Amino acid sequence: MTYFADVGALARKDLLLELRARDTLPAMLLFVVSTLVVFHFVLPAGSSDLAATGLLWVALLFTALLGLSRSFAAEREQGVIDGLVLAPSDRSAIWLGKALSILAFLALAELIALPAYGLFFKPVGAALVAGVVLADVGIAAVGTLLAAMATASRARELLLPLLFLPLAIPIVIGGVGASVAGDPGRYLGLLGLYDALFAIICWASFEYVVTE
Amino acid sequence: MAAAIALIFFYAPLDQDGLNQKIFYFHVPIALTAYASFGWGGWKALRHLWKRDENADLESYVAIHLGVIFGLLTLVTGSIWAKYRWGHWWVWSEDQLVLFLVLFLFYCAYFMLRYSLPPGPQRANMSAVYALFGVVLIPVSILAIRLSERFIHPVAFDRGGPNMAGSQFLTFCVCVVAWFAVAATLYQLELAGKRLDIRLRELREALQE
Numbered sequence: 472m473t474y475f476a477d478v479g480a481l482a483r484k485d486l487l488l489e490l491r492a493r494d495t496l497p498a499m500l501l502f503v504v505s506t507l508v509v510f511h512f513v514l515p516a517g518s519s520d521l522a523a524t525g526l527l528w529v530a531l532l533f534t535a536l537l538g539l540s541r542s543f544a545a546e547r548e549q550g551v552i553d554g555l556v557l558a559p560s561d562r563s564a565i566w567l568g569k570a571l572s573i574l575a576f577l578a579l580a581e582l583i584a585l586p587a588y589g590l591f592f593k594p595v596g597a598a599l600v601a602g603v604v605l606a607d608v609g610i611a612a613v614g615t616l617l618a619a620m621a622t623a624s625r626a627r628e629l630l631l632p633l634l635f636l637p638l639a640i641p642i643v644i645g646g647v648g649a650s651v652a653g654d655p656g657r658y659l660g661l662l663g664l665y666d667a668l669f670a671i672i673c674w675a676s677f678e679y680v681v682t683e
Numbered sequence: 684m685a686a687a688i689a690l691i692f693f694y695a696p697l698d699q700d701g702l703n704q705k706i707f708y709f710h711v712p713i714a715l716t717a718y719a720s721f722g723w724g725g726w727k728a729l730r731h732l733w734k735r736d737e738n739a740d741l742e743s744y745v746a747i748h749l750g751v752i753f754g755l756l757t758l759v760t761g762s763i764w765a766k767y768r769w770g771h772w773w774v775w776s777e778d779q780l781v782l783f784l785v786l787f788l789f790y791c792a793y794f795m796l797r798y799s800l801p802p803g804p805q806r807a808n809m810s811a812v813y814a815l816f817g818v819v820l821i822p823v824s825i826l827a828i829r830l831s832e833r834f835i836h837p838v839a840f841d842r843g844g845p846n847m848a849g850s851q852f853l854t855f856c857v858c859v860v861a862w863f864a865v866a867a868t869l870y871q872l873e874l875a876g877k878r879l880d881i882r883l884r885e886l887r888e889a890l891q892e
Contacts, residue, residue: 613816620809624799634796634813637789638820641827648830661830665823672819679732679808 477560481568486575488545495541496576499534503584506530507591523592524599524650528643531584531603532610532636538576539614540631542569543622552622556681566615566677574611581607598659602649605662606642609669613638616673619680641665708854710760712862713753714779718821720750720866721786725818728811740807741881743814744797745873749866751790757783781828782821789817 489496510526546552555565581603589595614635621631642665648658727743730736761780762772773780793813800806 616812620796620813623805623809624796625801626795626799630795630799633792637785637792638816640785641820641823644827644830657830661823661827664826668819668823669816672815676732676812676815679812683804683808 474561474564477564478567478571481555481565482571482575485569485572489572489576494544495538496579498541499538499576499580500583502537503530503534503580504587506533507584507587511591520593521651523588525647527584527588527592528646528650531581531606531646532639532643534580534584535577535607535610535614536632536635538573538580539610539618539635540621540628542573542615542618547622552681562678562681563674565681566619566673569619570611570615570673573615574607577607577611596650598655599650601659602646602655602662605649605659605666606646608666609642609662610639612666612670612673616677616680619677623680638669708858710757710764711855712858713760714757714783715859716862716866717750717753717757717783717786719863720746720753720870721790721817721821724750724814728814728818731807731811732815740811741877742874743811745870745877747790747793747814747817748873749869751787751794753862753866754783754787754790758787782824785824785828786817786821789820793817 488494507527507530510523510530513526514522543552546555552565556562585595585600585603617634617638618631621627621634624630641661645658645662645665649655649662652658724743724746727739727746731739731743758780761783765780766772793810796813797806797810800809
């Protein structure tokens, strides 16, 4: 059970840092609300609600990217990552702890974004919420690993969207499908499959990203 | 390869599409070759992570490099075909084309990643992990795109086996073999070139010391 204790400690560290410094979360909240306002003006009068649903997913995806690009900033600037890698615990615990804290940030951002979307555009259905929850898991799992890669590269924040967006296409298809289709079950299934597959492969391969 | 081209133009019968159906013999084998290259690159990446095989990193990179070139060819031939068949250069509802666009973007990002990392074991590890992601992404994307699009791509293979006349199928097989042979030759050539490059750099550094 020490593995889960490590994971818990790492996730708690990130949340505590955020609580003290408030670096990322306010930026994410402000970003998602202002994007929704911009989208109101992007859509000409009389465009369908379906277009607004699609744009909601764009807003969520870019908000997640914003949060992810800062996620390893503290580790990089203070050199914490070397200490974590040297610590006597499984390296995948670093990934899991970070992914959990990202998941918490995303959930908090969406706690604001979805009611705002309901207020500005149209009420939010249960299938949309289920799609968002499943998509968050996938975004947090894949995004954390890619953020760790991007942090090590020269291009840093620039590289993350390039690495992430092609991998996020199945998430977008599943999420938009779940929120607009008559039978969301198949799309939710796709999201669940994506989450399971990529969580396993990220969990197994994170060690190679941070070690040599 | 020459045999394949000869068969395409002189042996295979025309179907209702006329001459532009000939591009089928280029498009589909090239697409299969690209898949095979990506798969081979992923396999080598797995070998690198698993067995700590030093050469596998370079082999994986070369295979993916070839896969991207063949992927680009698939996009070009596919959109020519789409132009003749459906009258548009780009058809979003054709899932093979969309899939190749996604994969093409993904593997372009692979190159961005590779070139923004300093050479060394960490770059090899990260490239390998990203290449493995690609291999997982292919089936997930196929599923996702199938779900998201209407299915209007002409189905050449169905459950009852190949949906083609015998002579067409023979030509098709010869084309697949020919493109695989081209890809394998290019792979060996590129690999030999890269290895020579590395050896040369090592020798030059040794001379300077």
